Amino acid sequence: MRSRILLVPDGLAGDRVDAAAARMLGLSRSYVGDLIADGGVRLDGARAAKSDRVKGGAMLEVDLPDEDPGVRVVPRIVEGMRIVHDDRDIVVVDKPVGVTAHPSLGWEGPSVVEHLAAAGFRISTSGAPERQGIVQRLDVGTSGLMVVAKSEVAYTVLKQAFRDRTVDKTYHALVQGHPDPFTGTIEAPIARHPGHDWKMAVVAGGRASVTHYEMLEAFRGTTLLTIHLETGRTHQIRVHMAAIHHPCVGDPLYGSDPALAARLGLERQWLHAVRLGFVHPTSGEYVEFESPYPDDLQRAIDIVSAD
DSSP: OOOEEEEEEEGGOOOOOOOHHHHHHHHHHHHHHHHTTOOOOOEETTOOOTTTTOTTOOOOEEEEEESTTTTTOOSOOTOEEEEEOOOOSEEEEEOOOOSSSSTTTTSOOOOOHHHHHHHTTOOOOOOOOOGTOOOOOOOOOOOOEEEEEEEEHHHHHHHHHHHOOSSSEEEEEESSOOOSEEEEEOOOEEOOOOSSSSSEEETSSSSSEEEEEEEEESHHHSSEEEESSOOOOOTTHHHHHHHOOBBBBTGGGTTOOOHHHHHHHHHSSSSEEEEEEETTTOOOOEEEOOOOHHHHHHHHHHHHHOO
């Protein structure tokens, strides 16, 4: 028997222990559930229950058999990862939920970087060793489009484009209630939550953050929004929508209704990076890519549409 000690990343804050440990270890949720039932998982030193919720920075200790066929070796191919575009300088991926942009301390689940390595892609060596080529990130619980730099020129140009806010980052979000007005801009600074360091919040003196939203369709009790980001702060959309009292459906960390998420069959926030547009770093041409809704998000839309 061996013990794995994991530090929960901010992107999994609010998840159940079984779901968080499964994603971090690359194991099935049912397998982790069995470990929890046997007392093999501890949260901050105390025996965990499957329904316990984790915080960012919390410590999970997981007892695993010495020979565990379920533990995946990285680099690894990530099921559901789709290559949308590939050329000499960039690769655009459609990231599934439960995948990080790059490996980090305590995270043993899949990442975009590891998938590209396993698939034979040679990416830029710029950036920290564990995040080479990464010019943008999406939360673990958010799916959709990401661009990764393959050449050093592409890395430099794209990083500057994100800093200059010239990249079109478009998301769709299903939120609770009906924002008033249906179209608007949220300008509110974001920083660590003063009372909960695993969360972000609107905080005076935080980093300037700007979110534009527009209604796509209103349903009974929910609204589907198109969201454009000027800035790219951690959890920005989730924090800003919660700040105007319309949290993303399926996001209990920021105040959504768990009963609604359960009715829609959601185990994560309804938030998807649906479109990504930018000037190509070497050709100078504007390129744009789109991503369809994943199955779980589409099922939720089908249900609210039928209400």
